[in-house]
Amino acid sequence: MNVAILGAAGRMGQTLLRFAAQLPDCEVVAAVERADLPCIGGPVKLDGLPDGLAYTAEWPDVADTVIDFSFHATVPASIAKAAERGQVYVLGTTGLTDEEQGAVRKAAEKIPVVWSSNMSPGVNLLLELVRRSAATLGVDYDIEITEAHHRLKKDAPSGTAIMLAQAAAAGRGVELRDVACYGREGIVGERPVGEIGIHAIRGGSVVGDHTVMFMANEERVELTHKAGDRSVFAKGAFAAAAWLQGRAAGLYSMRHVLGFEEVRG
Numbered sequence: 001m002n003v004a005i006l007g008a009a010g011r012m013g014q015t016l017l018r019f020a021a022q023l024p025d026c027e028v029v030a031a032v033e034r035a036d037l038p039c040i041g042g043p044v045k046l047d048g049l050p051d052g053l054a055y056t057a058e059w060p061d062v063a064d065t066v067i068d069f070s071f072h073a074t075v076p077a078s079i080a081k082a083a084e085r086g087q088v089y090v091l092g093t094t095g096l097t098d099e100e101q102g103a104v105r106k107a108a109e110k111i112p113v114v115w116s117s118n119m120s121p122g123v124n125l126l127l128e129l130v131r132r133s134a135a136t137l138g139v140d141y142d143i144e145i146t147e148a149h150h151r152l153k154k155d156a157p158s159g160t161a162i163m164l165a166q167a168a169a170a171g172r173g174v175e176l177r178d179v180a181c182y183g184r185e186g187i188v189g190e191r192p193v194g195e196i197g198i199h200a201i202r203g204g205s206v207v208g209d210h211t212v213m214f215m216a217n218e219e220r221v222e223l224t225h226k227a228g229d230r231s232v233f234a235k236g237a238f239a240a241a242a243w244l245q246g247r248a249a250g251l252y253s254m255r256h257v258l259g260f261e262e263v264r265g
């Protein structure tokens, strides 16, 4: 596959470029960045990458596959261009507004898209465990979710924390928007039954920690995932890209890529 990486100069972009250099059936044909960055036109200096690869702000028509780890506000325009050109799309960027999410769904009517706020196998397994735990334990167990990330992360709470909260809500058969509590401050009163609390911690270079707590009067269950290296997300993103080749248009998740859920229809 011929891959374009959007957000190539970022933390994930650099990890993706490094990871791609080890893959035999994958060529990075474009390293796309914002037009106003000084690196535009300059080389991507990473071991093992093809000679002559330079950062570009142009849309990569040469690519058959786009991997996007950039910024939420740029996603609608990027995915619309990919849909016009029939390019396969892996979307890892988080923090999308409802409107931006609508643009992803619209594009997925024309092209196959894997969209996940977390491409790691461990977190996708954790989603299953959380859904099942929430269903099994019931509302006697208060659910609180904490996430910790490096100080440069732009959105909060993390897309993964939101996915975990959605999995917990689904396990209880409720809508997250009806039960979510994003942080607490002041005289907030007693905790309502069934509330799902979500809390973001920022600092240092933490790649990504998530814990889901189920707290009853007599016991507490805690499910934790800690990402040690961004390459776990890069590995998942390229697995998603390979899985998408030759697929019908539609919106897929890492659950499909990892075989946790069958593709319908």
Ligand SMILES: NC(=O)c1ccc[n+]([C@@H]2O[C@H](COP(=O)([O-])OP(=O)(O)OC[C@H]3O[C@@H](n4cnc5c(N)ncnc54)[C@H](O)[C@@H]3O)[C@@H](O)[C@H]2O)c1
Residues within 6 Å of the ligand: 006, 007, 008, 009, 010, 011, 012, 013, 032, 033, 034, 037, 069, 070, 071, 072, 074, 091, 092, 093, 094, 095, 116, 117, 118, 119, 120, 233
């Ligand atoms: N799905 C996952 O598994 C996963 C894992 C880690 C990070 N993320 C998400 O990926 C995104 C990037 O994370 P990061 O830590 O690399 O951030 P980062 O800020 O280091 O990198 C983002 C890059 O995108 C670039 N960018 C912005 N607008 C652009 C545009 N229009 N075209 C091309 N590039 C553009 C920025 O210049 C920057 O270099 C975030 O939304 C983050 O939450 C997802």
